[in-house]
Amino acid sequence: MRTRPLKVALLGCGVVGSEVARIMTTHADDLAARIGAPVELAGVAVRRPDRVREGVDPALVTTDAAALARREDIDVVIEVIGGIEPARKLITSAFEHGASVVTANKALLAEDGPTLHEAAEKHGNDLYYEAAVAAAIPLVRPLRESLAGDKVNRILGIVNGTTNFILDRMDSTGAGYGEALDEATALGYAEADPTADVEGFDAAAKAAILAGIAFHTRVRLDDVHREGLTEITAADIASAKRMGCTVKLLAICERAADGRSVTARVHPAMIPLSHPLANVREAYNAVFVESDAAGQLMFYGPGAGGAPTASAVLGDLVAACRNKLNGSRGPGESAYAQLPVSPMGEVVTRYHISLDVADKPGVLAQVATTFAEHGVSIDTVRQQGKDGDAWLVVVTHSAPDAALSSTVEALRGLDTVRGVASIMRVEGE
Amino acid sequence: MRTRPLKVALLGCGVVGSEVARIMTTHADDLAARIGAPVELAGVAVRRPDRVREGVDPALVTTDAAALARREDIDVVIEVIGGIEPARKLITSAFEHGASVVTANKALLAEDGPTLHEAAEKHGNDLYYEAAVAAAIPLVRPLRESLAGDKVNRILGIVNGTTNFILDRMDSTGAGYGEALDEATALGYAEADPTADVEGFDAAAKAAILAGIAFHTRVRLDDVHREGLTEITAADIASAKRMGCTVKLLAICERAADGRSVTARVHPAMIPLSHPLANVREAYNAVFVESDAAGQLMFYGPGAGGAPTASAVLGDLVAACRNKLNGSRGPGESAYAQLPVSPMGEVVTRYHISLDVADKPGVLAQVATTFAEHGVSIDTVRQQGKDGDAWLVVVTHSAPDAALSSTVEALRGLDTVRGVASIMRVEGE
Known part of the structure; x- marks a missing residue:
């Protein structure tokens, strides 16, 4: 095993960051054995340096996240600050200065993932983000790797x-x-x-x-x-x-x-x-x-929480460190399919609709006609009512969402429909 | 993307192997894009060469698995023959001749995993085996990688x-x-x-x-x-x-x-x-x-079946090919903890025991005493019986399995116990 440690910078030391720091200390021997070299927490960037952080050496704490992210001796930067900025600048700066990045930042990845992936690619580093989706539940790695042939x-x-x-x-x-x-x-x-x-x-x-x-x-x-x-x-x-x-x-x-x-x-x-x-x-x-x-x-x-999110961060940290040690890289962005994303109107789904209707003959016929006119087929309809109050509960067959929503608009315009009490999609069948 | 293809040898073309071959053909473009180079099926070793295999080029079929496994131009060998031999010899030979191996062979891994891991390590190749446990359900990779920091x-x-x-x-x-x-x-x-x-x-x-x-x-x-x-x-x-x-x-x-x-x-x-x-x-x-x-x-x-198992094999194939392309390796065996495996007698569990007993006073007291003498605490006991037939159903608290099984032996020896009708452990609480 290599004795010179890999150096890790931690950006953010809140609920997740403090768990990461704690586990890096308590499980140091296991992490070293699994990576093939010791890992050392080399700096922790925080906003409030005076807050006591159990288990974090105060000498490592800094408020200058930007300086920490660009330190040339850092192998892996862990970003658990969240939000778009300064996280994006810090991550791209880390890549430029030779570090791989592990992040839990779902907002930034969803907003501008390509910028991060391209920076990682350009500088030959890894970008890992298992913690960004459903905390400790392995989803990103199974989708990126286990199902890569499916x-x-x-x-x-x-x-x-x-x-x-x-x-x-x-x-x-x-x-x-x-x-x-x-x-x-x-x-x-x-x-x-x-x-x-x-x-x-x-x-x-x-x-x-x-x-x-x-x-x-x-x-x-x-x-x-x-x-x-x-x-x-x-x-x-x-x-x-x-x-x-x-x-x-x-x-x-x-x-x-x-x-x-x-x-x-x-x-x-x-x-x-x-x-x-x-x-x-x-x-x-x-x-x-x-x-x-x-x-x-x-x-x-568990899809959230300090410890479960830290578990995902640390799994990624082990992978990023192994790669650094071996001079290799994990899988990069895979976006070759370049498929367009269709709007909601084209999604095929089913609606459950509750209508407050006049309690008189012919209402159902009128409502059914409206569905038919929009090409939406009815699966079930239930009538309820007494003393002048009446309800129709309709569940449709599958149809494009646009057809379903325009059906609802048309229903609102019917004399016999007093109101649309509830609309909800039906899934999982 | 590299245009020279990576070469794959398939050992075995049964339920799983034929699905692997099929998907390698139908999804060739996707696999190439995800790996960064085309993958080519360079040989298929079978026992019965005359059997028609849809989608498999007959020119690739051979009965000489040993010769195929040691071909120097092969990058990755997929072993889906199963059993101990000749699978073990074929896999170690593949490693010696420079290939990485993807296998679904649970029997061999459980019998002699260390030999395979050591051969992979010695020759700088990958051994992947997601398909060996629960087919397509990602378990091996999440345990080896996602939970590597936990x-x-x-x-x-x-x-x-x-x-x-x-x-x-x-x-x-x-x-x-x-x-x-x-x-x-x-x-x-x-x-x-x-x-x-x-x-x-x-x-x-x-x-x-x-x-x-x-x-x-x-x-x-x-x-x-x-x-x-x-x-x-x-x-x-x-x-x-x-x-x-x-x-x-x-x-x-x-x-x-x-x-x-x-x-x-x-x-x-x-x-x-x-x-x-x-x-x-x-x-x-x-x-x-x-x-x-x-x-x-x-x-x-789904924990079995041709297509789900092939999904796991192909995910591993993509990983092994990426590594070959980058000159890197995935995680090797991690057995540093060297923990002893304790025998069943030391496992702490709970028993559900049905006893056929004589329907007379004092039976429960005698049974309860037997449990106490073995240091096993009773959680619940239910008596049932009429017309001379009587049953005692006992659920214990947690105790070492050895204490539980010697309690059962002692119960069998009691005059008032006609027989032990059923013993089963209770888990998941």
Whole structure:
């Protein structure tokens, strides 16, 4: 074993960074044995240098992240600051100065992954980012490497723990969205500003990353259709239950049937209780991957948290260090397929629609005609009502999303339809 | 991209090999783009050259596997013959002649993995074997690489599809073992001689491989405690149901609490219906991995079959080819921990025991005393009986397996115990 250590710079020492530093110290012997050389934490960039960080040598702490990232003696830079800047500048600077990079930065990868990959390529370094998607659940490496000889057709997953916790609570207790969010916040599952989670930005970034790797093409955050769960009501959840379903916020990446385009989207959807994703409780994540040869695979585990994210970072660190030691490189970006990303309107899906209608004869006929006029075929329809209040609950067959949404618009314009109480897509069948 | 192709030799062209050959042809462009050079099937060794193999150029077919494995122009040898010899000689010969090897051979890896790893190391080549465990489910790469910075403590999995199919049928239809086996055979899930599956040899080989990778130590097939499922009766399954459990054939690899030894075992066990493994139906596989930092991960998918196994082989082929192209190597054997494998007697587990007892006062006291004398604490006991027939169903707390089995021996010797109707371990709580 080589005795001269590989040097690691840690940018950021929050929940994830401090776990990384801790494990690098407590598991130093194991890491050295697995890499073939010791690894040494050579610097830790933080914003607040005065905060006490257990297990981190104060002499290593600096507020000058830029200087640390460009130190020529650093072999691997770990970026766990998050956000677009200064993370992007720091990462590209690290590559320019000869380091490989391990990052957990899903926002930056989804926003501008190509810039990072190109910088890594240009300077002959590695870019690893397992921690950017679903924390410790191995997804990036299995997609990049294990399935590199297969053809992935579809990814369907729960990739945001906060929203899964909220929906699980709404489902199990009957709580409304606000109440469930309050509980998630109190328990530390939701941040003070939950926008990134509840509006689906976090899940959309992960969908962009997964779609890009799976389909060997570039998919950016802007390419991902995104709907959050802030408008999900207790009534929606109850309605799903009557259908034998539950509601999950899903990230769905699909290759078109003709193979010439792909789609990526994040939105709430009803899934049958019999589907394995229906049983993913609390803040857990789970991702289905469907491919030509492997068939249907599922990966399940904790999708967030300091220790699980650190596990993924450290797995990548071992790989990056081994490569440095051997003068080799891991797989780079694979985007040769250059497939266009189709808009949401072209995605084929199914709708569950609840209509508040006038309780008089002919309403169903009028509604059914509207569906037919838009080329949308009805799977089931259920009528409920008494004392002048009436409801129609319609589940469609598969149709392009554009046809479904224009059907809904037309329904809103009917005299006999007082309102569209709920619209939700149905997946997982 | 390099235009000179990498050359691949395929040893074996059965269910898996023919899928590998097919996908190498149909997905040639994708494989080339992902590797950075075309891959060419340069030879296919078979036993019966006259059999028609769709999509395989007859000019490539040879019966001389040894000559093919030592061809100096071959970059990667794929071994899907199985068994110990001639596979071992062919693989070591391939390494000696400069090729990397991708194999699906679980029996050989569990029997003599070190010989293969040492030959790969000596000649600077790669040995990849994702397909040896649970076909397309990425397990070997996640354990070798994704979790390389973590400390794995436990693996609990269903790694044999044939036995899971049999147990699933017994559970869902009430069939006996023989009847369920017949159905598995008729449907192609069981081979004509089902010994390797139903006696647990196949699962034990996989347990040895997984334990070795997970704990960074050498674990051989002989180190794995093995019990098959041929003695499981419909009554055992019914008894499990009354406990809110189902019966699964589990592979369990554990690090001892003090970290100084490991254990690996395969046996049937009751698991609660609420456990995710309880819902793994038909011939599917699923594996739980528990580690310090990542927590609990689960991997699920088809654990056998031509296409899923080929998917794993091709993922490894892409990795081996990339490394050849870059003059680099993937991770080698990691067995530095050199942990002893403890015998089954030291494994801490729980027993579910059904006793046929005399229906008279004092029986329970006598039985309870026997447990206490062996240091085994009882969790629950249920008495059933009428008309002179009586049953005691005892579930113990955790205890070393040796203490549990000597308790059972002592129970057999009691006057009041007519027989031990069923013993099964309880896991997954």
